[in-house]
Amino acid sequence: RFGYRRLHVLLKREGYVVNHKKLFRLYREERLAVRRRGGRKRAIGTRAPMTVAMAPNDRWSLDFVSDQLTDGRRFRILTVVDDCTRECLTLVADTSLSGSRVARELDRLIIERGKPKMVVSD
Incomplete structure (x- = not known):
């Protein structure tokens, strides 16, 4: 929408003097x-x-739930809840949760609790 303003700033940084209306x-x-x-x-x-x-x-x-520490670093929490019992099955907190880490945690949970009929995510 206002791309010419950004262009005007970039040109000024490069040392060009251009009237913003002409630009x-x-x-x-x-x-x-x-x-x-x-x-x-x-x-x-x-x-x-x-x-x-x-x-x-x-x-x-x-x-996934995310928050921020007092020093500004962000962290995420993986939550898995059984929809029937409303029981929280696992909470995994880390600064970085990769797809392989999520799969590993789900595999561990399946070994511990059994395989669900369905897994849903937002």
Whole structure:
């Protein structure tokens, strides 16, 4: 939307003296535009209504919670909850949780608790 302003700052840093109004006119004449960042990708199509968990291990919900330490470092917590019993099955806190780490924690949980019928995530 205001890409010419950014261009004006960059030109000033390089040492060029350009009137911002003239720069705006040239910017418009050349039909320049700053690329817009893509929005959040959403699921396409209709979703099937989620069944109600009637027994333990019917469905586990997997989610991430994040916060910040007093020194500014961020950390994340992987939470896995049994939807029927509302029991928190595991909490894994770390500054970085990779996909392989999440898979390893789920494998450990399956060995300990048994395999669920379904795992859902937001």
